[in-house]
Amino acid sequence: MEGALLVLGLLVAAFVGYNIGGSSTGVAFGPAVGSRIVGKLAAAALFTGFAFLGGWTVGRNVVETMSEGIVPADQFTLGASTAVLFFTGLALLISNLFGVPASTSMTAVGAIVGLGLATDTLNETVMFTIVSAWIVAPVAAFWIGAVIGRYVYPHLDARFSFARIEGRLIRLDRSGRVPRPALGENVTARDVFGSLLVLAIACYMGFSAGASNVANAVAPLVGNGVITVEEGVFLAIGAIGLGGFTIARRTLDTVGEGITDLPILAALIVSAVGATVITILSELGIPASLAVSTTSCIIGLGWGRASRAVSLTEAATTAVEGDGGPGLSAGALVAERGASEHARGPTVGTLAAAEPARDERFSSADGDAAPHVPKIGEEDPDELVGASLFDPAATGRIVLLWVLSPSLSAVGSYLLFELLL
Structure with a gap:
């Protein structure tokens, strides 16, 4: 019986990792693939490598917290470990059915909390720290995004x-006696810099995903002692990489060309902001959601961009006097320059298809190369209102599911352990 449970537990853990790899690879490398900087196979390989680096280093701290910090390690029997992993896998299924990036980390912690409540072994101090981080992290990501946007x-x-690379970024120049690397056709040094930046941040996202997600797949089994952290x-x-390659x-395709x-x-x-927040929390051993932090940053970035239509003084005066001011829309990030556009915003793929032309708002007065950015309070509110970066109803649904x-x-896990196990 124990042998069968062990096999089942390992299979469920692999299933969780497989789905994490399938979703996280697209989130991390969608822009790089959409811009044709790397192909899908290279993206999967890079993601797997950097996820391993994140899991092997920072991710150990999260594994330790989830395997013995929330509840004592001796509570993770094979049956309990398999049940906790089952609820984590169920979260991925719910996420896919509703099309919402539900937090695997938060759901995995919820399942462990249910176990702790049923056995009266929950470490309330550790849980208070984790829940506090779940509140602080998205708030911090929002305000960081807002400040950057404004x-x-x-x-x-x-x-x-950032232009889409139509051919090869680097080619071999065979004009001389010895072939040497050279920039591809119509590729400039600026293209190389932008491409390397996109790729570097994608790899950073892979590192952060590995640091935060490895524990979700294997922490209960590590707590049980049937496998070591390594x-x-x-x-x-291995499971995450398999998901990344399949x-x-x-x-x-979806993230790089379709939905973003x-x-x-x-x-x-x-x-960069979302990955940094999660890497810091992972270093502290706190399991947290990359999806929650990045979505909060998106909302803050769009809100901050739109808020440039008014100065802080004008905003304060409006708030005190109650007068209607210019509307602020998070869709400012995707507004078409020089026009109010209410259609669906451009995707990563279409935005990377060609170098965007600079319009008069971003031209210097004397026509030189130095761009001119209107001061805060001088931008036309109509030019900052575009296709909504987030639908309020959809955002409410996402937050509700979070x-x-x-x-x-937690409730399902509690009932299972209290009544059946």
Whole structure:
């Protein structure tokens, strides 16, 4: 019986890792693949490698917390470990059915909490720390995004663009006696810099995903002692890599070409902020959701960009006097320059298809190359209102599922351990 449970537990752990790899590879490398900087196979290989690096280093701290910090390690019998992993896999299924990036980390913690409540072994101090981080992290990501959107993003947007590489980024120049590497046809040094930046942040996202997600697949089995932390990392990354090389091909198409409304520059900022927040929490041993932090940053970045239509003084005066002011829309990130556009925003693929032309708002007065960015309070609100970066109803549904998924996981786990196990 124990042998069968062990095999089942390992299979469920591999299933969880497989689905994590399928979804996380697309999130991390979608912009890079959409911009044709790397192909899907290279993206899967890089993601797997950097996820392993994150899991082997920082991810150990999260494994330790989830395997023995929330509840004592001796509570993870084979049956309990398999049940916890089952609820984590169920979260992935719910996420896919509703099309919402439900947090695997939060749901896995919820299942462990249910076990702790049923056995009266929950470490309330550790849980208070984890829940506090779940509140602070998205709030911090929102405000970081808001500050960048209000004060930094317009200047970056005026100075940088990311073009789709139609051919090879690097080629072999065979004109001389010895072949030597050279830039591809019509590829500039600026293209190389932008491409390397996109690729570097994608690899950073892979590192962060590995650091935060390895524990979700194997922590209960590590707590049980049937596998070591090192074996758990190899098992999780093996399954994650398999997902990256197989089912991630579709998510790479979706994220790189289809569903994202983020310009590449905005996607890079959001990815860097979200990955940094999660890497810091992983270093502290706190399991947290990359999806929650990045989505919060998206909302903050769009809100901050739109808020440039008014100064802080004008905003404060409006708030005190109650007068209607210019509407602020998070869709400012994807607004078409010089026009109010209410259609669906451009995707990473279309935005990377060609170098965006600079319009008069971003031209200097004397016509030189230095771009001019309007000061805060001087931008036309109509030019900052575009296709909504997030639908309020959809955002409400996402937030509801973020709260509901770990709650249902905890309740279901509690009832299972209390009544059946």
